[in-house]
Amino acid sequence: MRLEQMTVHLRARSAWEAIELGTALVRRHAAVIWKPWLLVTLPLFVAFNAAAWAIDAIWLAGLLMWWLKPAFDRIPLFVISRATFGAAPSLRETLAAQLRWGGKPLLHYLSWRRFGFARSLYLPIDLLEGVQGARPGDRRRVLGGAVYGNAVLLSLVCLHFEASLLFGGIALIFLFVPVESLPETLRAGWSLISSQPPWWAQVGFNGFAWLAVSVIEPFFVGAGFGLYLNRRTQIEAWDVEIAFRRLRARLAAAAAPFALALALLGPGLLPAHAQEPQSPAPAAAPAAAATPRKPIEPTLPRVFGEARVDERGFSKAVDRAYLDPLLSGKRRQVTWEKKDKTQPEPPGQQDLSWLSGVGALFAFIGEWGLWLLAGALVVLLLLTLRHWLPWMRGSLRRHKPQPAAVETEVLQLPDSLPDNVPAAARRLWAEGRPRHALALVYRASVESMAVRANVALPPGATESECLRASRRMPDGEDRSLFAGVVRVWQYAAYGQRLPTVDEFNALLSQLQQRFRWAA
Known part of the structure; x- marks a missing residue:
């Protein structure tokens, strides 16, 4: 992973800013995303509808296209994950990657995880990181726990957008119907759909659904990748690491000429006695040689400047970091065990026998509380009798019977109009x-x-x-x-x-x- 070659300005963003970042990545690489998307999904759409028409179950083609959406999601995810690190894949690389990339996690997303609302967030974790081990859910919980609600809301919003495009495409047909014929056309269309829709109507519905998914789904995947990228930045401090790597590159580039000049001109600049062989030190050093050496002044303030460090905030940040289960191998587990009454009580234990009276009081309230509440309610009703009894008397009066409906005779007109x-x-x-x-x-x-x-x-x-x-x-x-x-x-x-x-x-x-x- 080449963090220094990232094409995105990394910083700690809010969840909705991260979603906007993902959609911006999709817009930037739109041509590289939608070309392989059409080349993969369009032949499958035609093949599924042809096979479903042959067995007279065209609705099955639409269901299969909807069920395979996690497999199609690998296309935009592959493109933006590579393009973010400065290596946008070509059309051939993207198509070739769909045959071998993310096979094992894809089986989960096509079976029991198909109805998960956080698929856009968990798909980059499983496909890009390849989480393995006895507890792969820990990684998903750490990265996705804080933004799980945002991922669910993202799925609901994209679902509503797809439905709007689907029904909007169907309603677009009626814009070409004249206003005089619109009621009859709507009535005929409803009877056509509700009774026995023909094959071309079902294929048209599947086509509108495929178009809606093709427009919205890449943005759905890109927004989830933005959430994933933002969580990695917050947890692993990618922005700080990138800053240090760029600083090291600048310092290395500036130090190379200085080191070369020092290697070429250094021997002539050093004092002459430094090149002579040193004689062995005498057995008894003079008193002046025993003076302490001057401490070396630190160079960090000269490079980074004087900075005030928030010791309390830094300590809190370290404590929060060590609470992460991925950084600590310790785990605390509390279990309940049945007390052995045969063992003697440890010395020095306080006498808590008075708690038995409190327990008996709560037991009495729990057993007779409903009866006490009912009795208090009856007493309250008797005390307020003069307020609600007149109202009850008025509501219990017999109402007058409703008049019978007016009966009208059937109109009988002659077949032809009279002369006058x-x-x-x-x-x-x-x-x-x-x-x-x-x-x-x-x-x-x-x-x-x-x-x-x-x-x-x-x-x-x-x-x-x-x-x-x-x-x-x-x-x-x-x-x-x-x-x-x-x-x-x-x-x-x-x-x-x-x-x-x-x-x-x-x-x-x-x-x-x-x-x-x-x-």
């Missing part, structure tokens, strides 16, 4: 059959509207269909008058709201004048 529609309608109104009169007026108005608009209405056309057809009438007053007839008829037929006699006569007069009905 206004006279026939007034006669029905006078006989006490106003709904029959309004139905006759509505039917005559529909036929007059169809003639003036030059349209052919289907049998059993609804009021809304008649209103849409009336828009083709050239005269605006005719359209307004017909809309008023439809409104009066709907109030009477569905809302049991009949017009007055004057309103009915005025409406007939207007219809007779505008539609030129016979007098």
